[in-house]
Amino acid sequence: MGEKHRIFLVEDHTLLRAGLRALLSLDPDLEIVGEAGNGRDAIRAIAALEPHLVLMDLSMPGMNGIEAMRDIKRRNPDTRVLVVTMHKTDEYIHESLRAGADGYILKDASHDELRVAVRSILNGKTYLSPDISGKVIHGYLSTGKEDDVSSTWDTLTHREREVLKLVAEGHPNRYISDYLCLSIKTVEKHRSNLMRKLDLHNASMLTTYAIGKGLLTT
16 A cells, blocks of 8 residues: 555534544545644644644634635745635635635535545645535636736636646646646746736635636536
């Protein structure tokens, strides 16, 4: 068996945290390497343990999940974060994506959906719960940026649109480089240009935008 995927749980409710741990431990290639009940403790532990994936609650004492995500992503952008929350309002969803969340799932989701979300994110993709994906798309298309972003879409080159689609599908830069016969530096430049032109600051936001443009489906 290869290296196990290292998982860290951040949830202030002990029973729920125990339930997540029990469920994920059923998969032999997943290993729960640590837990925390608030964002501040999570940041310290994650810096030492370097997990592949963090399951993050949003409402916690001391430091909330959005603040913690910003710090975690700043220290280690490669650490993937799946938000697990009861909040389904636009404010929480959009702020989580801006903070760098790679996925967003509700606490009333089924066990099967949680497994799908975890697998999708570990495979480099973005996962949005079906209950909130439509809200996310509508939110982006109905903001004050709608006209600006729509007109910016027209300024994207064909190559930038190709790169956007591949990024949204969860492919790493190396794959995109090989697939499009481009250098890694050129792919990185295209990604940087996309984020600058669209004013979207991470892969999760690019994915949401791509879904809204019909480049792929959730």
